[in-house]
Amino acid sequence: MYRREILQDICVGGGVAIGLSSAGCLGIGSSGAAFPDVDGTLIEMTDDNRFEPDRATIPAGETVVWRTVGYAPHTVTAYGEELPREAEYFASGNFMTEAAARRGASEGAGVLYQGEEYSHTFEVPGEYDYFCIPHEQAEMTGAIIIEPSAESGQGAHRANDR
Numbered sequence: 001m002y003r004r005e006i007l008q009d010i011c012v013g014g015g016v017a018i019g020l021s022s023a024g025c026l027g028i029g030s031s032g033a034a035f036p037d038v039d040g041t042l043i044e045m046t047d048d049n050r051f052e053p054d055r056a057t058i059p060a061g062e063t064v065v066w067r068t069v070g071y072a073p074h075t076v077t078a079y080g081e082e083l084p085r086e087a088e089y090f091a092s093g094n095f096m097t098e099a100a101a102r103r104g105a106s107e108g109a110g111v112l113y114q115g116e117e118y119s120h121t122f123e124v125p126g127e128y129d130y131f132c133i134p135h136e137q138a139e140m141t142g143a144i145i146i147e148p149s150a151e152s153g154q155g156a157h158r159a160n161d162r
Contacts, residue, residue: 040065040119043142045074045112049135051142058122060149065119066092068112074140075110075133076118077101084126084146092118105133122146 040063044052047070056064066076077091080098093110095101104110111134112118122128125148132140 039063042067044069045072045076045132045140046070047072049074049132049138049140051132051140054142055145056143057145057147059147060123060125061121062146063119063121064144065117066112067117068114071114073111073113073134075101075105075112076120077105077110077131077133079129079131082127082129084124084128087122087124087126087128090120090128090130102133 041056041058043056043064043066045066045068046052049072051066058064066074068074075092077095077098078089080089083089089096089098091098091101091110092112093101093104095104095110101110122144123146125146128144128146130142130144
């Protein structure tokens with residue numbers, strides 16, 4: 001029996017109220033697998049090497065959660081040279097640079113397996129391009145567009161605009 005079928009049996013047929021969140025029974029991902037709900041914008045990483053959706057627009061101060069919903073392992077890795085000016089670097093595994101993320105992923109660090117998540121809160125307006133290290137050649141890329149919040153009054157700037 002596959003893990004997904006076991007979880008569905010527990011969530012649907014088990015009728016047990018306790019322990020459902022630890023079994024992953026609070027929500028259903030687009031792949032049909034059971035996963036907990038999230039606060040923020042959810043981006044799923046799929047077996048066909050895609051971020052779904054591959055582009056999202058959110059206000060500054062919001063959080064994005066990436067979740068692996070299939071069996072293929074993935075990473076979330078920012079293209080460091082393309083970040084908005086003064087933006088914090090982000091990558092699953094909490095690496096500080098793209099080079100460190102690439103080195104770490106080659107050793108299995110920062111890799112997200114089925115049901116695992118990575119989240120990042122975006123504070124600086126602009127466009128954030130990112131990719132999956134194991135599937136970069138398959139063009140598994142995405143972008144997060146951060147709009148200025150009404151309070152901040154900040155404008156968007158890319159690193160190349162310096």
